[in-house]
Amino acid sequence: MPSNPLLHFITKLINIEDIKVVNYDFITDDEIVIEIQNQSKVSQCPHCGKTTNKTHQNHWYMVRDIPMSDYQVILKVNRRQLKCTECQKVFSEKLSFVKTRRTYTKRLAMKVIKEVLETDVESAARRNRMTPSEIETILKELESDLLKEKPRQIKKLGIDEITQLKGGKNYAAILVDLEARRPIALLEKRNKAVIAEYLSSLGSEILNQIEEVSIDLWIPYKSLIQEMLPNAQVVADRFHVMKHINQELDERRKVRIQVLGY
Ligand SMILES: [Zn+2]
Structure with missing residues (x-):
């Protein structure tokens, strides 16, 4: 077992809320397996709402995370x-950093999406040692997550394009809540009708609250945005959208720098 200060150090580097590193292993010269433990012992029963700490079974599995230095x-x-x-039912605990049945962390999905937006699916796949179809899976899962979690309020909306995927389902546009720094929708097409349909699904209460829309240079959509979002100012600035997603990813880097004392 490695020493406590070292594990404490790696816990800081990993920087996941409520998570403690208990072991690690370099499995190849550029791949590290980090064994982690949830610090929070209690979990709320999804059936009756009562909190419990009674473990029924341990279920270990592997989840890919964002790289550290040159290590996967x-x-x-x-x-x-x-x-x-209370109700005797068995349930899986919720973990903040990975969704149920997913084999990658939420922040890895964010990183991949950011890279798809900046470059294209194939280079994002190469950079993360994934196949283009794994990237497509991430995008598909994101789409279904987003459909379930429609936003309740948006002040600043960003719309950006995604390079088309070869084969399979294509996505063409991503909508981002720029204040929450969170994607809110993936659209298969970026024509006027598809964007109008998604925006109307949000309802006028949400649309009227939108103050600013950042888009890249899709001039034909400017009139649509102005029509549907009467209180929004349109900013044609693609990098504005990316900046917000990048800030989210930078949080972890900042922690690393603090640990190193810079
Ligand atoms: Zn229960």
């Missing part, structure tokens, strides 16, 4: 199955 990082995660002491 694989997290060895225990998603415990708990048994509710």
